[in-house]
Amino acid sequence: MECIVHFEVMHGDEPKLLRGLILLGKDERPGEEKFVKMFARMGYNVRLDDAEELIFKPTDPSADYRWLRIRELDSGEEKGSEDRELNSIVANLLPNRNRPI
Structure with missing residues (x-):
């Protein structure tokens, strides 16, 4: 399984957004060693x-970057995200206890 690692690198005063790739076994989660090897x-x-x-x-210490920070891991699985439009529709259909019917 592939895992795309979204990260930022602090070069100078502004971070740069980059991506890396880690190959994982089934049901495996990336750890420190995998991240360090990918960055290397x-x-x-x-x-x-x-x-x-x-x-x-x-x-x-003489590297031209100060730090790297992992922002997101994308293993291709669907993310459970909130559907705001659906929530709004449902909220309008449900009775509001603060207003008369």
């Missing part, structure tokens, strides 16, 4: 600095 293949030698925010810092 792209020329970014990093270590995990903040596991909660998924921020990676360069292992070489």
